[in-house]
Each structure stands twice: as C-alpha cells, then as structure tokens.
Amino acid sequence: MSELCDLTATELAERLRAGEVSSAEIVESCLRRADAVDDRVEAFLTRTQDVARQQAVVADERIAAGDAPAVTGIPIALKDVLTTRGIRTTCGSRILESYVPPYDSTAWARLRASDAVLLGKTNCDEFAMGSSNENSAFGPVHNPWDLDTVPGGSSGGSAAAVAAGEAVWALGTDTGGSVRQPASLCGVVGLKPTYGLISRYGLIAFASSLDTVGTFTRSVRDAATLLSTLGGRDPMDATSLDEEPRDHTAALTGDVAGLRVGVVREAFGEGVQPGVRASVQAAIDRLADLGASVGEASLPHTDYALSAYYLIAPSEASSNLARYDGVRYGLRVEGGDSVEMMSRTRGAGFGPEVKRRIMLGTYSLSAGYYEAYYGQAQKVRTLIIRDYERAFTDFDVLVSPTSPTTAFRIGERADDPLAMYLSDVFTIPANLSGMPAISIPSGLDEAGLPVGVQLTAPILGEAILLRAADALERAIGFDAVPRLVRDLGGS
C-alpha cells in the first residue's frame, strides 16, 4: 500500500523539498482516493478539484523557488463551518445550503498564504452540534473502519477523510469534543489547542466561549506543524490570545523522563467499555516505561461538566443562531410580516438537533429561569477550572480515555439525545476550562475499532502536551489501517 495520500504531511514535505515528488502528484493521489471511496464514506460536502489543481501548480513553483513553508503543497480538507471566500460553506445546514462567503476564515487565510492546497469542505453535524455526524442535513458520514458505524462528530467528515486517505490532514472545530472524539473513533490524531490560540474569525459561531479550531492529522508532529501555521494573535478576533506564532515542532524532543502524569480517576468509571479501558491503561503503562511518573489525579466535578455544558453551549447557540433570520443570507420562507417570515424560515431551515438546542438555550436564558440554569452552569464552570488548577499543581499532563466507547452503529443513539451527549463526557471539561487537549490512537478494541487516549495540559501548555503525545505516539507505534483502505489493495 502506502499511496502518497496515506503518508504523513511531514514525510510528504521532506519528499517535496527533496524534489522526489510534486504537490500535483500528491493532490492527484488524494483525488483518486476520494473518487474511490467517498461515495461510501461521504466525508465531503463540496469537493474543489479544480481549485486544488491550480493551487498545486503554484505550490510546486514556490517549492522549486526554495522559500516554501512546511505546509506548502500539502492538500487539506476543511470542515464546512470555516468560511472560504467564493466556495460554498453550509455548516451542514439547509438554512445555509447555498451560502457563498465573501471572506476567508483566518485559519484558511493563513494556510492559503502558505500555499496549502484545498481539497474541499467536509461534512459535519449541523452547526457543529452533535457527536455522530448524523445531524448533518446532507446525510451521515461513514467511519472508514466500519462503514456501518459513525465517525463521531461533529467534525466527522474531516476525521473520516484523513483516516481514509482522502486528505493528508484536515481542520475541524471543537466546542465540546468535536475534534478529539471523531479523531478517537477514526484512529487519527485530533488536537484542540488552548482557547483563543487559533483565531475564530470565519468560524461560523456555535458557542463562542467554547469554539476552538482544531486539527486532524496522522501524527503529533503533523499537528504541531499545522498549529505553527495557524496559531497566534489575530486582530479580527477579540478573543484571540496575544501570542506570537511559533514553531511548535521544537517541543518534540521525545523525552518524557520525569514528566508528572495524572490519571483522571473519574474517567475510568461505569460506562467506559472494557476495550477502551484496557487500551488506555496500556498507553499509560507505556508512559511509565518511558520514565514518566504516573499518579492518580482527580477532577471531582467531572459529573457536573456535562450538565453545565448542555446549558452553556445551547444558551450561547440560541443567541448566535438568531442571525439566521432570512434577511441577509441563507434560506427565506415568506410570511405575512417579518416575525412570521423569520419563524417560518427558521422552522424550515434548522434540523431537529439545532432546534432542540435553540429551545434549550432560549429556555435557559429566559426570564425566571436564567439564574437556576445558565447562572448556575457558569458557577460550575468555575468549579471545573478550579479542579484542573488543583490537579496541575501536582501533574504536568492529565490522561483519560477520549470517549467512553469506540465507534457506535449509525442510528443506535439517534433517538436518545442524553445517551448521545455522554460521548463527550471526557472531552467537555477542556472546553469549559479552555485548556489544550489531544487525542491520539492507543490501539484497537476487540472489534477492530480504534481507541483514543486523551492528554490535557494547562492553558498554553502546548509544548508539554505535544511533547508527551509525540513520545507516547512513538512508543505505541499505532500502524493499523482501516478496512476500507486495506480492501483497496494496491489501488
């Protein structure tokens, strides 16, 4: 096997610089793979083959001129909540089905300035609300490891595209686990940096105090490379942190001797599948073998994080999504007056999960209930942050499963929102606290489905997070290939 489209960006960048391969060849390899599998995976909502081929030509010229950054010429897929000037951006929603943004998100603008190559826009849960990708208005994504199972969500298309070789790497967004959980279910690396490290400009808002751009890659080093291009202050986002761009690959020394690793006690209780528990435990043992000092950490308010999240995120969403009013962009359904027009437009344009969260958020913020729900949830957010601050006085990084289960079957949890929400029970706390976290593959369960182990570090602790994850990744040596790709043989 090992088509170009299956290699890491780091390997491809080396080959590009050595003149052994061209960006055009890498792009064609990804396009061929997507042609072969995307009718079954359905990772893409929009494919941009023509744009990709043109950009590859420019990238090859830049590489030949010798001044190309590491991301130049490497094909990428973007979750369809990141705006791309002149290219349809739907958020997986009927209400934005034909929306063509007049501006680029900062994340894509920075990649484009480095002559990265755009393969297309990936499928996702509508407005990034979901944990299975079943809430997309344009149909579910299928997990390349087992096409009858979900890829996770909400960035399921990006995760599946990288797992299946349809893209070398991809961007997603993570509001409650929407990068890390699908990365875990699809056997790829998913990084959610510190809140505000990557600009949210052009990330179509779901919950503004939680939304974070994140990366899907085949290695931790690739994630560090992408973050080096994407991170750093942006005057277009008032919540962007005052950080200079930096080379995050410098942190990858491979050395974790003496690193203090805290195993989150609350993340190994009931509901965690035995196969997940065993795989994550084996990863923790690897860290100890590498010379890390492993102890037990506690985040006592973990049980309350899910409750707080499902008040805070819908509250922010109900406010953010008020902009879909049938006036400036998107769908309009006519009505007798402006209120009727807006109500009909929103009733017709939003899917069931988005309606559920708008209603939940509107209720939580409404007169008489605000203090009991939204107000109390904000206090729990303080308690979650205090839990982490206490844990990080004793530990450098925390470790847990990324999600309690491996990929579940399409349809299995569709009628039970609460069961679906539990997929994110271990990822949500890092969004509430703003801390950086990463999921890397720890192995396969007894059904042959990938398991992810999550590491979390303090605010702006990307260096130690990436160093630990890189060392662990090398020790695990995960090299399994999804069945779908294996079955292609020497295609």
Added chain:
Amino acid sequence: MPVQIDIEHVARLARLDLTDEEKRRLAAQLGAILEHAAKVGEVATADVPPTASAIPRANVLRPDEPRPSLSADEALANAPATADERFLVPRIVEIE
C-alpha cells in the same frame, strides 16, 4: 422529575415555527435533558463566582484605521431579496 416547559412560549421567544409533532417530542426531550442539567444546582453555591469565559479578555481594540471592506454587491450577494442596494424585508411599519 422531568421539567415541565411552556413550549409555545419558548418557541415564540426563539422565533421558531414548530409542528405539533415537534412540540410534543421537544417537550419530552427537553424535560429529560433539563432534569439532568438541573444537577448544576447541587454544587453551584452562593460563594462560587460565575465564569463566562475561561480566558477573559477586556477592551481588546485594534487601531481605528480606514481600510477596504466588502462592497455593497458582495455584502448583498447572499441575501434572499434586495432592492436599491438594500436588504428587502416584509413591511415592518404601517404607512397611513
């Protein structure tokens, strides 16, 4: 106990048309979700301050310098209805 919600009232606040079937389903689902979510009240005591943002920033300003912005055509390009370089909406004031 599942929380009882006035679905009609909340839908009106949210400017969201719902079918009768959607209202029935949402009443049950939101009741169950809110029952679970109400757990926040168990630990959120009066002495705990609220957090609105994990990394609060205030008074973030950029230099007030003129620079190019979207043209009227670009800004209107996605609008469902326009007239005379403006967004067209149903009448909102009565004319004598």
